[in-house]
Amino acid sequence: MDNFQQLNIIILLLIAVLALTTIARRLAIPYPILLVIGGLVLSFIPGLPTIRLDPDLIFLVFLPPLLWAAAYFTSWRDFRANVRPITLLAVGLVIATTVAVASVARAALPELGWTGAIVLGAIVSPPDAVSATAIMKHLRIPRRAVTILEGESLVNDATALVLYRAALAAVVSGKFELSHTFMDFFLVASMGIAVGIVVGIVCCWVLGLTEDSFSEIAITLLAPYIAWVLAEQAHASAVLACVTGGLYIRQRFSAIVAPITRIQARAVWDLLVFILNGIIFILIGLQLDTLREAVPSSRLAQLTIDGILVSATAIAVRLVWIPTAAWVPRLLNSSLRARDPMPSWPNLFILGWSGMRGVVSLAAAMALPFVTADGAPFPFRAEIILIAFMVILVTLVFQGLSLPLLIRLLDLGEDKSIEYEVRQARERAATAALNLLDTIVDEDWPVPGHIEQLRVHYDQRLQRNVATEASDAECTKEITEAFRRLRHETLTAERLAVINLRNEDVISDEVLHRLEHELDVEALRIGIGELRVSPERQHTKKPKTS
Known part of the structure; x- marks a missing residue:
C-alpha cells in the first residue's frame, strides 16, 4: 500500500467518522458505538482494502494523549475519596476476571492450555478508559458512579498489562512465576507513577518560562508522549505515567497559564480527542475483515459461540463482584458502614453493566507475537484475537446501547x-x-x-x-x-x-x-x-x- 493510498484511506475514514458521529447525535446514542457498527458494516463491503491495525500505533500514537486527557478531566478529590472501590475494581476485579475467563476458555478450548487461557483473560479483563470516557459523558449517571468508572478504567490497564506480559512470557518461554508477577506489578506501577510526576513537574516548569500560548499548547501535546516513551524505556507502566502526569498537570494548570491559553488548549485537545476516538473506534469495527482471513471459515461459528461465552463470563463476574466488593468492606468495618452507607442496587447494577472493553484489549490482542522462543507458531493466536474481538464487540455495542435505556428504567435519581x-x-x-x-x-x-x-x-x-x-x-x-x-x-x-x-x-x-x-x-x-x-x-x- 503506497503513501497516496494510505492518505486516501485516512481521508475516507475521517469522512466516515464525521458522518457517523452526526448520525449518532441525531439518534441520541453514544457515537463510539455507532462508529464500531459502521466499521463492521464497512468491513463487509467488497473491494475495500484491508486495514490492519498496528498495535504499536495504538500504544504509541493513540493511547498517550487519550489517557492523559481522561486523567486531566478526572477530579483528583473524587478519585481520592473513592480510592477503595477503584482499587477493588482496578486490581481485584481484573485478577478475578482473568481467572474466570481463563477457566471458561480452558474448558471451551482445552488445547489452548492454561497459559494461553490466562493471556486471553488478561486481554479482556480491563474495561477501557477511552470507551468509558467517550460513552459516560453522554449519559446521566450519578457523579460518584462516573468517578469510580473513570478511575477504574484509568488504573486497571496497568494491572491487566502486567498479567498479560507475564502470561505472554510463559507462552513464549514456557516459564511462569507468580511471585515475580506480583513483584513486577508493584515495581512497574511505582516507577510509572514516578515518571508521570517528574514529567508533570518539568512540564509545569517549562510552562512557567514561556509566554506564547501556541508553545504552551504544544508542550501539553508533547508531554503525554514524553511520559509514555520515558516509562517504556524505564520498563515502567506507561499507562500510569500518563495518568499521573495528566492528574498532576491539572492541579497546577489553572494558575500557571493565561486564560487565552486555556481556552485555545481546550479547543485543540477536544478536537484531538474527538479525531483519535473516532478513528480508533471505526478501526475496531474494520478489524473483522482481517480476522475472517486469519481463522478458517469452518471454525468461525464455534469461535463465535466461544466468544459469546467468554463475554458472558466477563459480564457476569463484574455483576457479581461489584455488589460483593461494596458489601464486604462495610460488613467488616462498622465505621465505614456508618459514614458511607451501602449504595442502592440500581447504582450498583449500572456500575456492573458499564464494563465496556475497547482499544487496550484490541491492541493487546493484536500485539501477540507470531512465534514462540523456539520458532514455533504462537499457539492459537488467531483464535485468541477473534474471541477478544467478540468480547469488545459484545460489551461495547450490546452493553453500551442498552445503558441509556437501563438508566431511564432504573431511575437513578437526580444528582444536584x-x-x-x-x-x-x-x-x-x-x-x-x-x-x-x-x-x-x-x-x-x-x-x-x-x-x-x-x-x-x-x-x-x-x-x-x-x-x-x-x-x-x-x-x-x-x-x-x-x-x-x-x-x-x-x-x-x-x-x-x-x-x-x-x-x-x-x-x-x-x-x-x-x-x-x-x-x-x-x-x-x-x-x-x-x-x-x-x-x-x-x-x-x-x-x-x-
Whole structure:
C-alpha cells in the first residue's frame, strides 16, 4: 500500500467518522458505538482494502494523549475519596476476571492450555478508559458512579498489562512465576507513577518560562508522549505515567497559564480527542475483515459461540463482584458502614453493566507475537484475537446501547451536588473579589467610579448568584487600561478563590473547569486574556496528596 493510498484511506475514514458521529447525535446514542457498527458494516463491503491495525500505533500514537486527557478531566478529590472501590475494581476485579475467563476458555478450548487461557483473560479483563470516557459523558449517571468508572478504567490497564506480559512470557518461554508477577506489578506501577510526576513537574516548569500560548499548547501535546516513551524505556507502566502526569498537570494548570491559553488548549485537545476516538473506534469495527482471513471459515461459528461465552463470563463476574466488593468492606468495618452507607442496587447494577472493553484489549490482542522462543507458531493466536474481538464487540455495542435505556428504567435519581458546589464556588469567588476591592481606593486607580461599579456588580452576583455584566463606560485609553488591570485583579481573586476551594476539597475539578471557563471567557471579552496570575500570587494552598 503506497503513501497516496494510505492518505486516501485516512481521508475516507475521517469522512466516515464525521458522518457517523452526526448520525449518532441525531439518534441520541453514544457515537463510539455507532462508529464500531459502521466499521463492521464497512468491513463487509467488497473491494475495500484491508486495514490492519498496528498495535504499536495504538500504544504509541493513540493511547498517550487519550489517557492523559481522561486523567486531566478526572477530579483528583473524587478519585481520592473513592480510592477503595477503584482499587477493588482496578486490581481485584481484573485478577478475578482473568481467572474466570481463563477457566471458561480452558474448558471451551482445552488445547489452548492454561497459559494461553490466562493471556486471553488478561486481554479482556480491563474495561477501557477511552470507551468509558467517550460513552459516560453522554449519559446521566450519578457523579460518584462516573468517578469510580473513570478511575477504574484509568488504573486497571496497568494491572491487566502486567498479567498479560507475564502470561505472554510463559507462552513464549514456557516459564511462569507468580511471585515475580506480583513483584513486577508493584515495581512497574511505582516507577510509572514516578515518571508521570517528574514529567508533570518539568512540564509545569517549562510552562512557567514561556509566554506564547501556541508553545504552551504544544508542550501539553508533547508531554503525554514524553511520559509514555520515558516509562517504556524505564520498563515502567506507561499507562500510569500518563495518568499521573495528566492528574498532576491539572492541579497546577489553572494558575500557571493565561486564560487565552486555556481556552485555545481546550479547543485543540477536544478536537484531538474527538479525531483519535473516532478513528480508533471505526478501526475496531474494520478489524473483522482481517480476522475472517486469519481463522478458517469452518471454525468461525464455534469461535463465535466461544466468544459469546467468554463475554458472558466477563459480564457476569463484574455483576457479581461489584455488589460483593461494596458489601464486604462495610460488613467488616462498622465505621465505614456508618459514614458511607451501602449504595442502592440500581447504582450498583449500572456500575456492573458499564464494563465496556475497547482499544487496550484490541491492541493487546493484536500485539501477540507470531512465534514462540523456539520458532514455533504462537499457539492459537488467531483464535485468541477473534474471541477478544467478540468480547469488545459484545460489551461495547450490546452493553453500551442498552445503558441509556437501563438508566431511564432504573431511575437513578437526580444528582444536584455539582450545582450546589457551583453556587458555593461562585459565592466564594465574588466575596474574594469584593474583599480585594475593599483594599483599593479610587486614588490608586485612574478609574473614576469604576471601583464602585465593580462592587455593585459583585453585590448583584452574590444576591442573585448569577453573573451580570459591568457596563462599559466611555473613557480615555489610559482609564480603559487601568480598568482592565483592575478587572484582571478581581478576576484573579475569583480564580484563586475557586482554585483554593478545589485544593481544600470543597469543590471538584469538574466545578473548577466550569467556573474557570467562565472567568477565562470574561477575560477574553475585556481584552486581558493574555495576562497570567502573577508568580507571587500563584502560590495558592497546595492540593492535598494523601
